[in-house]
Amino acid sequence: xxxxxxxxxxxxxxxxxxxxxxxxxxxxxxxxxxxxxxxxxxxxxxxxxxxxxxxxxxxxxxxxxxxxxxxxxxxxxxxxxxxxxxxxxxxxxxxxxxxxxxxxxxxxxxxxxxxxxxxxxxxxxxxxxxxxxxxxxxxxxxxxxxxxxxxxxxxxxxxxxxxxxxxxxxxxxxxxxxxxxxxxxxxxxxxxxxxxxxxxxxxxxxxxxxxxxxxxxxxxxxxxxxxxxxxxxxxxxxxxxxxxxxxxxxxxxxxxxxxxxxxxxxxxxxxxxxxxxxxxxxxxxxxxxxxxxxxxxxxxxxxxxxxxxxxxxxxxxxxxxxxxxxxxxxxxxxxxxxxxxxxxxxxxxxxxxxxxxxxxxxxxxxxxxxxxxxxxxxxxxxxxxxxxxxxxxxxxxxxxxxxxxxxxxxxxxxxxxxxxxxxxxxxxxxxxxxxxxxxxxxxxxxxxxxxxxxxxxxxxxxxxxxxxxxxxxxxxxxxxxxxxxxxxxxxxxxxxxxxxxxxxxxxxxxxxxxxxxxxxxxxxxxxxxxxxxxxxxxxxxxxxxxxxxxxxxxxxxxxxxxxxxxxxxxxxxxxxxxxxxxxxxxxxxxxxxxxxxxxxxxxxxxxxxxxxxxxxxxxxxxxxxxxxxxxxxxxx
Amino acid sequence: xxxxxxxxxxxxxxxxxxxxxxxxxxxxxxxxxxxxxxxxxxxxxxxxxxxxxxxxxxxxxxxxxxxxxxxxxxxxxxxxxxxxxxxxxxxxxxxxxxx
Numbered sequence: 079x080x081x082x083x084x085x086x087x088x089x090x091x092x093x094x095x096x097x098x099x100x101x102x103x104x105x106x107x108x109x110x111x112x113x114x115x116x117x118x119x120x121x122x123x124x125x126x127x128x129x130x131x132x133x134x135x136x137x138x139x140x141x142x143x144x145x146x147x148x149x150x151x152x153x154x155x156x157x158x159x160x161x162x163x164x165x166x167x168x169x170x171x172x173x174x175x176x177x178x179x180x181x182x183x184x185x186x187x188x189x190x191x192x193x194x195x196x197x198x199x200x201x202x203x204x205x206x207x208x209x210x211x212x213x214x215x216x217x218x219x220x221x222x223x224x225x226x227x228x229x230x231x232x233x234x235x236x237x238x239x240x241x242x243x244x245x246x247x248x249x250x251x252x253x254x255x256x257x258x259x260x261x262x263x264x265x266x267x268x269x270x271x272x273x274x275x276x277x278x279x280x281x282x283x284x285x286x287x288x289x290x291x292x293x294x295x296x297x298x299x300x301x302x303x304x305x306x307x308x309x310x311x312x313x314x315x316x317x318x319x320x321x322x323x324x325x326x327x328x329x330x331x332x333x334x335x336x337x338x339x340x341x342x343x344x345x346x347x348x349x350x351x352x353x354x355x356x357x358x359x360x361x362x363x364x365x366x367x368x369x370x371x372x373x374x375x376x377x378x379x380x381x382x383x384x385x386x387x388x389x390x391x392x393x394x395x396x397x398x399x400x401x402x403x404x405x406x407x408x409x410x411x412x413x414x415x416x417x418x419x420x421x422x423x424x425x426x427x428x429x430x431x432x433x434x435x436x437x438x439x440x441x442x443x444x445x446x447x448x449x450x451x452x453x454x455x456x457x458x459x460x461x462x463x464x465x466x467x468x469x470x471x472x473x474x475x476x477x478x479x480x481x482x483x484x485x486x487x488x489x490x491x492x493x494x495x496x497x498x499x500x501x502x503x504x505x506x507x508x509x510x511x512x513x514x515x516x517x518x519x520x521x522x523x524x525x526x527x528x529x530x531x532x533x534x535x536x537x538x539x540x541x542x543x544x545x546x547x548x549x550x551x552x553x554x555x556x557x558x559x560x561x562x563x564x565x566x567x568x569x570x571x572x573x574x575x576x577x578x579x580x581x582x583x584x585x586x587x588x589x590x591x592x593x594x595x596x597x598x599x600x601x602x603x604x605x606x607x608x609x610x611x612x613x614x615x616x617x618x619x620x621x622x623x624x625x626x627x628x629x630x631x632x633x634x635x636x637x638x639x640x641x642x643x644x645x646x647x648x649x650x651x652x653x654x655x656x657x658x659x660x661x662x663x664x665x666x667x668x669x670x671x672x673x674x675x676x677x678x679x680x681x682x683x684x685x686x687x688x689x690x691x692x693x694x695x696x697x698x699x700x701x702x703x704x705x706x707x708x709x710x711x712x713x714x
Numbered sequence: 715x716x717x718x719x720x721x722x723x724x725x726x727x728x729x730x731x732x733x734x735x736x737x738x739x740x741x742x743x744x745x746x747x748x749x750x751x752x753x754x755x756x757x758x759x760x761x762x763x764x765x766x767x768x769x770x771x772x773x774x775x776x777x778x779x780x781x782x783x784x785x786x787x788x789x790x791x792x793x794x795x796x797x798x799x800x801x802x803x804x805x806x807x808x809x810x811x812x813x
Contacts, residue, residue, distance in 0.1 A: 688809030694744075695736050 082129045083140040083161045086212065089126050089169060092119040093205040100198035112194030113184040116201050120180050123208070124173035127166065134166040135569065141214050141278065148217070155275055160214035163570045167413065168211040168345055171420045175337035176204045178540035182428050183329040185537040186435060190327070196236060200333065203229035207338040211345055215276040216265050219346065223261065223310065226339045227254040233334075234326040246325035253319040257309015264302030271295055281352040293356070300353055300360030303346060304367075311343030312394045313371045313401060318637055321390040328431030331386060335393040336424035341416045344400045348409045355407065365405020365489065369496045372398025374634065376503035380510070381623060381630035384441045385430050388511050392467065393423055395504060399482050402497055408485035410567045414555045415482060417566075418474040421551045422466040425544035429460035432533040432541065433515060437526055443514040444620050445526070450516035452530040455538045457516045459545040464512045466548040468505035469604040474552030476601070481555065483600050484593065501600060502607040509611030514618055557593055720761035727754035741793050741803040745786075752782050 096119030100112050107115075139162040147157040159165075180200060187193045206225025213219040228251075235247025269275060271291045272283050283289055284296070307313070312320035320340065324331055334340060347354060347364070354361050372395045379391035396419050403412035434441055436453060450457035466473035469480065479501055486497040520527050532538065554565040623631045632638075727750055734747030756775045763771035793803060800807055 690805040690808055691736070691739065698732060698736060 082126075082133045083138055084142055085126070086130060086142050086159050086161045087144060089123045089130070089173070090205050090208040090212065092122040092126075093201040093208065095119060097198050097201040097205060100194050100201060104192065104194040104198055107194045109188065109193045112197045113180075113187075116197030117177065117180040117184060119201055120173055120177045120204055123204070124170075124177050127169040127173045130161055131166045131170050134161065134163055139163070152273065153269070155215055155217050157218065158214035158276070159212040159218075160277060161212070164345070164348060164413065165211045167417070167566075167570065168341070169208065171341070171417055172204060172207050172211065172337050175420050175424045175544070176207075176333065178543055179329050179333050179337065179424060179428070182332075182431070182537050182540040183327075185534045186329050186431055187327060192236075196233075196327070199229055199232045199236070200330075203233065203333060203338060207342070210342055214278065215274075216268065216280075217275050219349075220258075220261065220265065223306075223342060223346075224258065226310070226342060227251060227258065230254070230323065230334055230339055233330040234323045236326050236330065240325075243325035246319075246322040250319035250323050253316045254309045257306045257316055260302045260309075261306025264299050264306060267295065267299045267302060271299070277349065281350075284352050284356050296353060297357045297360050300350070300357035301363065303350060303353070304360060304364055307343030307346055307401075308367065309343075310346075311340045311397050311401070313343070313367055313398065314374065317371060317375065317394050318633075318640065320394050321387055321633075324384070324386040324390050328386065328427060328434060331390070332424045332427035332431070335390070335427060336420045340393065340397055341420070344397070344404065344412050344416050347401075347404045348413050351407075351409045354404070361405050361407065363405070365402050365486075365493060368398045368401025368403075368405055369486075369493060369500070370398070371395070372402065372500040373496060373503070376500055376507065377630050378633045379507040380503065381627055383443050383620075383631075385433065385443050385446070385511065385515060386427075386441055388443075388507060389423070389426050389430055392426075392504065392507065393419075395500065396423070396467070399479065399497065399500060402493065403482045403485050406485040406489040406493070408481065410555075410564075410570050411478065411481040411485055413570060414566050415478040417554075418466065418478040418548070418551050421544055421547040422463040422473075422475055425459060425463040425541060425548055426467065428537070428541055428544065429456050429463060432456045432537055433460075435533055435537070436530050437522065438529055440522065440526060443511065444618075445522040446515045446520070447518040447522075447618075448516070448520045449530065453516075453532045455532060455541060459538075459541040460516065461512060462545045462548050464508045465608075466552075468508050468608045469501055469600060470505075470608065471597075471601045471604075472549075474548050474550070476604070477552035477555050477557070480557060480597055480600050484557075484596050487592075487596055498600065498603060502603050505604045505607035506611040506614075509608045510615045513612050513615040518616065518618070557597060717761055717765045720757060724754045724758040724761070727751070727757065739804050739806055741796065741805050744805065745789055745793065749782065749786070752778060 096115050099115055100107065104112065140160075142159040142161065144157045144159070146154065148155040180197070183196070183200065187196055190196065203226060206222045206229055208222070209225060210219050210222025213222060231247045231251040233247075234250055235244040237243050265275060268280060272280050274280050274283075309316045320335075323334055326334075354364070375391040375394040375398065379388050379395065382388045382391060396415070400412040400415050400419075403409070403415060432453065433446070433449060433456060436449070436456075437446065440446070462473070466475040469476045483494065483497045483501065487494040520530075555567065556564065622628075629635070731747045731749075731751035731754060734750070735744050738744055738747070756778055759771040759775050759778075763769065763775075796808070797803055
């Protein structure tokens with residue numbers, strides 16, 4: 079069945095067609111048709127991705143060369159797709175979770191104006207993400223990278239009539255651009271040092287005998303790429319856009335947070351793992367930035383009242399965990415967590431969307447409570463997702479998070495302690511969220527209580543599917559002490575190089591006898607923290623926060639800090655330039671020329687007396703002068 | 715006859731023409747002064763032509779005469795029109811373009 083890989087271009091083709099139809103016809107297409115086209119195109123891609131996946135599992139992989147993209151002297155960048163274990167797995171996540179989100183959107187956005195346009199954006203989003211993971215070189219990846227940035231801007235600002243929402247869209251775009259700049263620099267460095275952007279040419283050169291590029295240069299390339307990843311995957315210092323991205327419709331949040339966009343950074347680093355293996359300092363930075371992000375945002379999530387904000391910060395925190403894994407060289411683990419996270423985070427967002435839908439747009443958890451009685455399916459699926467993300471044994475999040483914590487343990491005590499603290503916080507805030515929303519008594523208005531209802535089937539069905547995946551998704555990566563084979567690791571085969579080179583293999587082997595202990599510790603803290611989260615918020619009292627809690631609620635004033643350090647100085651600088659350079663300088667020059675001409679003309683016109691005799695006199699004088707000049711310049 | 719006599723005569727004619735153009739106010743007289751200058755030049759050309767024994771300059775003279783004739787016809791027409799308009803040929807009256 080080698081043929082399927084050569085037809086891999088079908089995968090991005092379907093969403094592209096869907097985007098074109100919906101995008102061009104959004105004014106005339108009926109809502110149902112738009113939704114159907116949007117969903118079916120992604121479903122078609124999912125089917126092709128499944129075929130690809132099975133072919134890759136059977137041992138196939140390959141590159142699809144579509145056409146030469148940039149050819150100039152020695153530079154040759156083809157428009158090519160690379161299908162291997164990593165990209166086929168990501169394709170499955172993107173199309174699978176993406177399809178469920180599309181189906182859910184049909185129900186969620188049914189009443190919205192511009193729903194067909196929304197599906198066009200959604201399809202473009204999926205298409206860009208596919209380019210990103212399928213590209214066989216960094217440039218194709220970058221096209222997708224920019225594409226998801228654009229689509230996130232379009233979708234976050236989808237309700238464009240609300241000024242705050244559009245500025246949230248702009249914020250995400252600008253912050254992404256900052257990261258993108260570093261990514262471009264990284265790409266140019268690769269091009270400068272290695273003369274190619276194609277993975278298949280680039281990676282074998284690293285560490286090969288003819289590799290003359292210094293470690294320093296590799297470190298810088300890796301750091302530049304990582305800065306790009308901090309933009310896309312919302313890490314310190316560029317993470318503040320992601321919580322603001324909540325301005326978009328809830329399914330969009332699910333798409334951005336679970337299946338696409340934020341996983342781009344993880345994918346890129348996992349794809350470049352050969353580079354990161356050769357750049358230990360950059361990897362150390364990745365790990366510590368990941369830990370800092372995970373902890374900082376987990377504390378913020380503790381005290382947020384907006385249901386989507388909690389989830390947003392939890393996403394940033396979970397991404398931090400993935401970066402810890404990447405930094406420890408456990409690339410498979412990071413990808414594993416991307417996968418399980420895609421399931422339960424999409425489920426959480428869609429569940430939150432279902433809640434918001436039922437509450438008539440209310441997002442504040444202080445006016446929720448006791449929703450479980452009215453929305454049984456949402457409640458149960460949401461509970462499963464909470465259990466999964468908290469890392470309760472048996473659910474998917476447990477396996478992936480346990481791997482991350484083990485990797486951190488192998489790396490060092492401090493990182494392990496941090497990661498463990500992070501998972502305690504995760505469990506605590508998730509059960510705070512669950513308890514405040516679904517248990518206890520209702521705290522909203524009577525009208526809202528009357529309005530409460532379970533969502534329609536096309537919204538609950540994706541919830542159920544995702545709930546099942548959130549449970550079973552983890553069993554592809556069981557710890558070595560429980561199962562002989564780590565299916566995902568066998569499939570991806572990413573860690574091989576790292577393990578041998580950096581001596582991690584022995585490290586991991588040595589860990590095996592401690593593994594039960596690690597599993598025990600992380601299970602115990604997850605369970606205790608979950609129960610604590612439930613118990614602490616069973617009878618909630620909402621008092622104004624003080625001290626540290628206020629810092630959590632106010633998000634550590636990071637936005638205010640950026641505002642003071644970056645935004646205001648830039649605004650001040652630009653208004654100073656506006657007043658100084660623009661108005662006085664450029665405008666002054668242009669107006670000055672005009673004024674000079676006017677002033678000169680006023681004086682020159684006095685010469686025009688209108689007296690013919692005078693003109694004649696001047697003419698004669700002029701001729702005499704010309705004659706004199708002619709005579710003295712060229713003497714006979 | 716020596717050539718310089720012609721030169722002096724032409725110079726005198728030209729100067730009279732220039733001065734007349736500058737000093738008189740009557741448009742017809744100014745016109746005649748311009749003709750005088752043209753003819754001074756013609757005289758000069760013929761004189762030099764004779765001196766060098768070349769006929770080239772005399773051909774030039776014919777051209778000047780033709781151009782002068784054309785100019786006179788246009789110029790006189792302008793003066794006639796001007797007279798019809800303002801009943802005068804005094805050039806100092808014609809200063810309306812100033813405004």
